[in-house]
Amino acid sequence: MAKKKGSRRSRQGDEEFDDSASSVSTSTVASLRDFDVTEATVLDTNPFERCIDALYEKRASVREKGLEGLVALLTGNYCFDEVQQRQETLTSICLGCLRRGSTTEAVTAARGLGLHAITLGASDETERLAQEARPVLETASLHSKAAGVRVAAAETLALLTFVAAEDPQATEEVMNHLSGLRRAPSFKVVAAALRGWALLLSTLPAWRLDSAKIEAHLASLASHLHDDDVEVRGAAGEAIALLYHSTGLQELRPFDNELSSNPETPSTPESGDEAEMSGDEAGTSSAFQADMDDVMARMKDLATNRGDRQRRSKRDRSSLKTTFRDLHNIVEDGAVAETKIKLRHGDTLVVDTLAATVQLNALRRYLAEGFQIHLQENPLLHQIFGFEPREQRAERLTPLEKRMYRSPASVQSKSRTLRRNYDRAASAAYKGAMIGGDL
Helix, strand or coil, rough: CCCCCCCHHHHCCCCCCHHHHCCCCCCCHHHHHCCCCCCCCCCCCHHHHHHHCCCCCCCCHHHHHHHHHHHHHHHHCCCHHHHHHHEEEEEEHHHHHHHCHHHHHHHHHHHHHHHHHHHHHCCCHHHHHHHHHHHHHHHHHHHHCCHHHHHHHHHHHHHHHHHHHCCHHHHHHHHHHHHHHHHCCHHHHHHHHHHHHHCCCCCCCHCCHHHHHHHHHHHHHHHHCCCCCHHHHHHHHHHHHHHHHHHHHHHHHHHHHHHHHHHCCCCCCCCHHHHHHHHHHHHHHHHHHHHHHHHHHHHHHHHHHCCCCCCCHHHHHHHHHHHHHHHHHHHCCCCCCEEEEEECCCCEEEEEEEEHHHHHHHHHHHHHHHHHHHHHHHHHHHHHHCCCCCCCCCCCCCCHHHHHHCCCCCCCHHHHHHHHHHHHHHHHHHHHHHHHHHH
16 A cells, blocks of 8 residues: 555554553453552452552542453453353443543453453343443544554454354444544554454355446455555455455356367357347456465465565574465465364364364453463353363373383383293294194
């Protein structure tokens, strides 16, 4: 996207926001013991209730610590009972902080809403939460002055819709809103909008996208492959690969190539209108094929770092190459690399579809250090990925048992060796007797 010479500094300056507000440390729960609340506050030993009490305080610093502690609890634990009992309180307080709070409060409150929905899972309560929070999140993602608030609001809006929306129409409306955020001046907001759009696309039925919509989305996404920011490029490439894969375009492409390479097609007399329609369709198809070829060429260049005039660090170049090498393989061959995640009790979750990989990456980013805990205990994640984790680790031999049963000096190993030697000697004697008898 073209921009004026002096706009780069202001664009990057817009992205400087407090990262500590979006990634909350679990040590915040322990620090809640240090802040001083009013005498009327009930000193409850339950950390969840202490965080809720802190959210009613007038001092912004106390509310911020309460929100950070709440986010840390919901991230590092599966608190379904607590969240279900206080769901209306949590929703109203978080929405209030989004409307009137500081930047730190708004970012943390948006994250708290998303964790609230993940904890409740797909239910009527979550659908009501999404309907109530949607206008607030849309306003914050569009009109907030802080880039951090816009990013958090866009991510939470996509996540709430992903968890709660059952109507494809509602999903498409949120996707259209996220598409509008791609023109934002902040790289962070554009990347968040692209990732959220791809997350919702992974749940949308293919029949909801006609050829006109696919071409429009493809053209818009392809323009972001030339963006200066690596994160935006990666998010756009992932969205293109998912659009190409989920709508079945990889199956139509060989058919189009076959038609273009075989000019000898039977001709039939057509009327003027029919000939005009067929000509328009052929022109549209050829234009779409040309756009697709350009996208493929650009992704191939990014996979080899060709055509990139930006000076990047070795880490960024390696990440860019790896990302677009995988995405290029998906678009060209339809081959999706397996993702394996080892769980707490030794079992492994295997994800082998692109839609599930997009969902996995989105939840992993949002849950951060609490991803493994929710993957083990949260039924929502079990439903999304279609698996049931082990409730306890499989029995293993202790070091003493290993020495007793598997050591070469153990009684079992010695008896096994003697038995095998006896069998070999008996077999050799039998073979010798057979040979002697034949002679």
